[in-house]
Amino acid sequence: MDRYLSGHQLARLVAIDPGARPYYRALAGAVRSLILDGRLPVRVRVPAERHLADALGVSRTTVTAAYDRLREQGYLESRQGAGSWTALPDPGALGTENPWIAAGDDGLLPLHCAAPHATAGLPEAIAYASEHYPRYGLGMGYDPVGIGPLREAIAARYTARGLATLPEQILVTTGAQQAIHLVIMMVLAPGDAMMIESPTYPHAIDLARMRGARIVPVGIPEEGWDLDLFASAMRQSAPRLTYVIPDFQNPTGHLMDDAARAGLVGAARRNDTTLVVDETWCELAIDEVPRTAPLGAFDTDNRVISVGSASKLWWGGLRIGWIRATAATVRRLAVLRAAVDIASPLFEQLVVTRLFERIEETRAERRRSLGASRQALVAALRERVPEWSFTVPQGGGSLWVRLDGPAAGPLADAAACHGVRLAPGTWFGVDGTLESRLRLPFTQPPQVVEEAVERIAEARTRGSYGARPAEPLTPAL
Template identity: 80%
Template sequence: MESGLIVVGMDRYLSGPQLARLVAIDPDTRPYYSALAGAVRLLILDGRLSVRMRVPAERHLAEALGVSRTTVTAAYDRLREQGYLESRQGAGSWTALPDPGSMGAENPWIASNDDGLLPLHAAAPLAPSTLAPAVAYAAEHYQRHALGIGYDPLGIAPLRQAIAAHYTARGLATRPEQILVTTGAQQALHLLASMLLPAGDAILLESPTYPHAMDVARMRGARIVPVGVPDDGWHLDLLTCAMRQSAARLAYLIPDFQNPTGHLMDDATRAALAGAARQYGTTLIVDETWSELAIDEVPAAAPLAAFDTDGRVISIGSASKLWWGGLRIGWIRTTAAMVRRLAVLRAGVDIASPLFEQLVVARLFEGIEETRAERRRTLRASRDALVAAVRERMPDWDFTVPKGGGALWVRLATPSATALADAASCHGVRLAPGPWFGVDGTLEGRLRLPFTQPPQVLAEAVERIAEARVRGPYGVRPAEPLTPAL
C-alpha cells in the first residue's frame, strides 16, 4: 500500500520506505548506525511508532535509506540490546519498551566516555590539585607494606583511622572498628542490601534518587516504595507515613545535597527521621557522598547518625566526589559488630580494596580542608557559569540554584527530557534525563545538569543543547507524522 503501513489481522508493520521517511536522518551524521538506532528509539518513546509494530527487514530498510545492510544490522542490534526491539527467527523484529529498571547495554551510566561527547550525564568532578602529591606519597610509601600479606578485608588502619577521626570532628564519635573500607560507595550499598534486604522486602527510596540505588534494589528483588522529594525539600510526614504504611525494613536516603535535587536536610528533620525509623523498625542507609561539597554558606548539619540511639542509621561515604571519581574507595560507618559481619560477606566479592588507592585517600584526608576550599572555588565558578548560560539560552527552564552538591535539577518547559537527550547526543552532549532518576521511569519533565566541568565546557554544552532544541535530533527537518493506511 502507498502509505507503507500494512495491517494483517493484529499484525502491524512498516515498509522500508516509510520508516526511512520517519527517521529523517541527516546523511552526514556519524556514526550513522548509532543515529539510526537513536532515531527509532525516539519514535518509540514519543509514541509516533507504536509498540509491537513490526519493523522492515534489514535489507529493505537499507535499500530505502541507501546504506549498507551492515549499517542497519548494527542499528537493530543496538536497539535489541537497549530493549527497544525484540526479534524471533522467522518472525522478524518488532518495537518494544525496555523494563524501566534495566535500560539495556546502552545504559548511559556505563557508556564509554571516549565517544567525543561532552559528559554532562555524569556529575563526577575532575581531579583536584591535591591528588598528584597524594599519589606521589602513596608511591613512596607503598613498598613499606610489602612485608605484610598486602590486603585487609576491613581496610588499612591509617585510612580507617582517618575516616573515624573525620566523623568524630563532625560531631559523631566514631572508632576505627566502626569503619569498613569498600571499593566505592556503590559496593557499600550493594553489601548492605545483600545483608539487610531479602527478596520481596520493601525498601523506601526517594524519588528522584541516585539511579544505581534503584539498580541494587531491583537486583535484590525488593519491592520499591518511592517517596517524592518536592521542590522545597523533604516532607517529614510523607517519609514517616511511607515507613508506617509499607513496613519497609530498609530506607536509602541522601540528606546532604541530595542527588539530583541538591537539597540539604536540616538537623530538625534528621532528628525526627531517626526517631521515626526507631519507631517503625526501619534501618536507614544514609548516603553522604556529597556531604563535603557545600558551595555557599549553609548551616552546619550533623551526620544523620548523630541522632541515632540504637545502631539503626548506617552511613556510607566515598572519595569520588570530594576528590576524584577514579579513586574507587568508599566506606561504611556502622556498629563494630556489623562491620565484622560485612567483612565476612565482602570476602565473597573482592576480599579487600586496592592498597594503593587506600594509601592515596588516607593522605588526602590530611589535606581535606585544602581540597574542600578548592572545590568550593571551582564548583562556584562552574555553577554560576551554568546558571547564567541556561538562563540566557533557555529562559523557559525553571530551577532552584543549589547551595552545594554538583548539579542543577531543571524543570523543562515541556515534558521532553528523553527526546532532548537524544537530540543533544547528536550535537555532541550526553545528558541525564529525568527518568533516569525516577523510580517508575517518570520525571520526563526534568533534566539533571551537572556543574562539575569547567565553565568553558559548560558554556559550550549549553550552546549545543540550545541548538539541539531548535534543530532536533538526527537531522535538520522534523519527522513527518505516522499516518496508518485505511
C-alpha cells in the same frame, strides 16, 4: 572525485538567524550540527571562505573565524592550497577550543555524569603512596576491613563532624557503590520493601532491583523533604531499609536540616527500618550553609548506617568508599564482602589516607571550582533556555531542571546528535516518571558547561521529539 559543496549550497543548509550574535559562533555551531547529525557527511570539501561569505552576505573575517573554531574543535581539516574538509574529532578532543574541554569515551561532552576532575593535591598523594607502598610488602597485602591509617582518618573525620567514631566502626570498600550493595545484601531479603527518595541515585534503584526488593518511592517536593510523607510511607509499607541522601541530595541538591534529620531517624525508629545514609556529597558545600550533624548523630539504637566516598571530593578515579556502622555490623559486612573482592586496593587506600590530611584545602578548592561552574551553568541556562526553571543549590554538583514539557528523553537523544550526553530525569525515578526533568551537573569546568548549554539549546531548537529514546547505555553517576 572528491565531494564538495558550493557556497550557496552550504548557505542553504545552515539557515542561521541573521540576528544571531556572535554570528561566527552561530555559523560554526550550525556546521557542527550538520556534521553530527549526518546531514553533512565527513570528508566533504567545504567552500572557500570568500565564497561562503558572499553567499551568506557576511564578511570574510566572520567566515574565517567560524572555520577556525571548527578546526580547533576538530570538525574541519585543512591543507594549505587544497582547502578544508569536514571531519569528526578524536573523542578526547571534541569541543576543545581550550585544553579544559574534554569529551567522554563516546566523543560526547559528558553531562550525564557528575564526577569532577581530580583535585590539585592528587599528584602529591600518589607520590606519597608510591613511597610508602613497599612498607606493606612483608604482610599479606590486603586487609578485608581496610588499612588502619585510612580507617583512623575516616573515623576522625566523622568525629570532627559531630559523630564520635572509632576506627573499628569503619569498613573500607571499593567505592560507595559497593558499600550500598553490601548493606542491601545484608539487610534485605528478596521481596522486602526498600524505601527510596524520588528522585534518587540511579544505581541505588538498580541494586534494589537486583536484590528483588519491593521499591517504595517517596517524592521530594520542590522545597525539600516532607517528613509527614516519609513517616506515613514508612508506616504503610514497613520497609526493612530506607535509603536517603540528606547532604546536597543527588539530583535535587537539597540539604536536610538538623530538625528534619532528627525527625527522620525518629520515624525510622518507630517503624523499625534501617536507614542507609549516602554522604557522598556531604563535603561539597559551595555557599555558607548552616552546620549540620551527620544523620548518625541522632541515632540511639544503631539503625543508621552511613556510606561515604572519595570520588566526588577528590577524584572519580579513586574507587574508595566506606561504611560507618557499629563494630559488630562492620564485622558482618566484612565477612559478606569477602565473597566479592576480599579487600580494596592498597595503593588507592594509601592515596586517600594522604588526601584526608589536607581535606580542608580540597574543600576550599572545590568551593571555588564548583562555584565558578555553577555560576556559568546558571547564567548560560537563563540566557539560552529561559523557559526552564530550577532552584540553585547551595552545594553538591548539579541542577535539577524542570523543562517546559515532558521531553527529557527525546531531548537527550537530540543533544547526543549535537555532541552532548545528558541524564534525563527518568534515570532518577521508577516506572518512567520524571520525564519533565533533567539533571545538569556543574562538575565540569565553566567552558565545558557553557559549550554544552549552547549545544543543548541548538538541539532543543532543531531537534525532533517525537519518539521515546532507547534505554541509555551509560549510567548516570
